[in-house]
Amino acid sequence: MxxxxxxxxxxxxxxxxxxxxxxxxxxxxxxxxxxxxxxxxxxxxxxxxxxxxxxxxxxxxxxxxxxxxxxxxxxxxxxxxxxxxxxxxxxxxxxxxxxxxxxxxxIGMIFQEPMTALSPVHSIGDQICRTIQLHMGFDRQAARKRAAELLARVRMPRPQQMLDNYPHQLSGGMRQRAMIALAISCDPSLLxxxxxxxxxxxxxxxxxxxxxxxxxxxxxxxxxxxxxxxxxxxxxxxxxxxxxxxxxxxxxxxxxxxxxxxxxxxxxxxxxxxxxxxxxxRRLPTIPGMVPDPFSVPAGCSFNPRCAHAVPGVCDVTAPEQHRFANGQAARCHFAEQLAEAVHA
Amino acid sequence: MIGFILRRAFWAIPTLIFVSLISFIIIQLPPGDYVTAYAAQLRHGGEYITAVQEEAMRQQMGLNDPVLVQYWRWISDIVLHGDFGHSLEWNAPVSTLIWDRLGLTLAISSLSMLFTWAIAIPVGVYSATRQYSVFDYIFTVFGFLGKGIPDFLLALVLMWISFVYLNLNVGGLFSPEFQTAPWSAAKVVDLLVHLWIPILVLATGGAAGLIRVMRANMLDELGKPYVETAYAQGLSEGQVVWNYPVRVALNPFISTVGWALPALFSGDIITAVVLNLPTTGPLLLKALQMQDMYLAGSFILILSVFTIVGTLVSDVLLAWSDPRIRYA
CATH class of the missing domain: 3.40.50.300 (P-loop containing nucleotide triphosphate hydrolases)
Known part of the structure; x- marks a missing residue:
């Protein structure tokens, strides 16, 4: 396509x-x-x-x-x-x-595991500088200066010293801050x-x-x-x-x-x-059933076996199209319009 | 970092004293002493000394002193004068025997080690980053072959090939005409002609094992999230692989660098015997066979000291390369 x-x-x-x-x-x-x-x-x-x-x-x-x-x-x-x-x-x-x-x-990216997402053998500063030098053409000195500014922007205490610290010396929250500093180091349009x-x-x-x-x-x-x-x-x-x-x-x-x-x-x-x-x-309502096994996804709407509103003969046969609403909302359900009315009623 | 090195070096001292004691005990272990052996040698040559003379010799050499005094005399001779005692078998000072062969031993061993690493690291990294590719399989087959073929067999085969097909003079490190000749350009060329077989033999066995280690380490590391983070920075595959996972995967190599030091010294004994290399390995073997205790004990001492110093070196290198150890 x-x-x-x-x-x-x-x-x-x-x-x-x-x-x-x-x-x-x-x-x-x-x-x-x-x-x-x-x-x-x-x-x-x-x-x-x-x-x-x-x-x-x-x-x-x-x-x-x-x-x-x-x-x-x-x-x-x-x-x-x-x-x-x-x-x-x-x-x-x-x-x-x-x-x-x-x-x-x-595009900068932040990952789930701050514990393992940073290289254990490079200092925080080295890791950020490498990205800055790669994309922004800064020399080592300028990159280091920018890295310190970035660490300050993510509210890292003592940013200048942090540059020479290694990930294992930081707490989980601090590592995620360092990760964010790394991700935004070149002013990405998307994070x-x-x-x-x-x-x-x-x-x-x-x-x-x-x-x-x-x-x-x-x-x-x-x-x-x-x-x-x-x-x-x-x-x-x-x-x-x-x-x-x-x-x-x-x-x-x-x-x-x-x-x-x-x-x-x-x-x-x-x-x-x-x-x-x-x-x-009151008991907390749960969704009945389990997420289906990925090798045997149900026919029709993949949510139909667990759905309270499923209609046999429709939902388990054809996959629903996207239904768009005036407010920009969109839902993949055969009965999206009816559900919408039920909510507003 | 300096504090770390000093602390480690300090702790090496008691260990050194301890291993030197053990070496001395080993020298003392066989029944009889130096004079008994000397008398036996004389008798063998048809001469004769009386028990009184023997006793006088013992007195003179201090062999009747307490063990600790004797140990002190032995170790201070070594440390202060580099005197390791006298080899009965060779009728020469132990130090001359060992130092004579040490240069060539270290040259052969360190060359083969460099060669091993130069093969193992790039091949291991390639095999891991292109897992299950054609070349990965080829390297794996060669790896197992190299690991499976005994070194001495490979040495024999290579000797046979170079003798029959290449018409080279094999065995030893020099052709007979250069054996005692002074160093010259021709002698160096002659050395190189002989050197490739031992280095190839020693490197294949070592590289085959290390390729597997490197590949396994790399596969572990390549799956870790920090590698994905590195890719997400826009680094190329080469930059990512060589700067991040390889750095971590080398740790086991660095921590075993220390063991290379004693291995360099004892060499691959069987290969050295087969190839008739004038290295220290065959000398150690012979010393053990002949119960030449001063020679064997000195070997044990030197090997232990090398092991301790080597471990110290790897500790320091590892701390230098991995901050998690430095700051632990």
Missing amino acids: TASHSMPAERLLDVEDVHVHFPMREGLVKAVNGVSYHVDKGEVLGIVGESGSGKSITARAIMRLLPRNAREAGGCIRFRPRTGEEFELSALERNSRAVRQVRGRH IADEPTTALDVTTEAQILELLKELQAETGMAIVFITHNFGVVADIADRVAVMYLGRVVETATVDDVFYAPKHPYTKALLNSIPRLGVEQG
């Missing part, structure tokens, strides 16, 4: 019908099965989904860092950073020069944060989210924030994409997702979040 239409001016990243498959001995795993979403300049897109829903793999497809056994099976990823040139990322090879210019320069707070305790999580929001406001970069935690999404995102089994089932602004979810899966997920002060003593 090639670029069929040009991207709107405000568009930063366009992910269109991306498929990623993993051929395994037991069969083909369609980890990403037609994912589409977009990110506008300066926007924070939250991507929510369970483990195995394909959210991280989609992010890897954008970065061209898919595992070696992954097979790309179509789709188009286009990216236009603030500098104006347009990249068709889906056409770029994993190790091509063009994609290496995008990585680190235009992909892959569950950046999952491995941290709640206090540190709140600090890191606060920091990301501040940095986003300062620099105007866009963020793709991947998480399985709705609470975190509510805190940071402008828009939300909910993923289930390799598909985006619903996209909407953060308010619409929370107050008027259109997809039964989104609804069920929100219902299963414990809330303080609501109906004391």
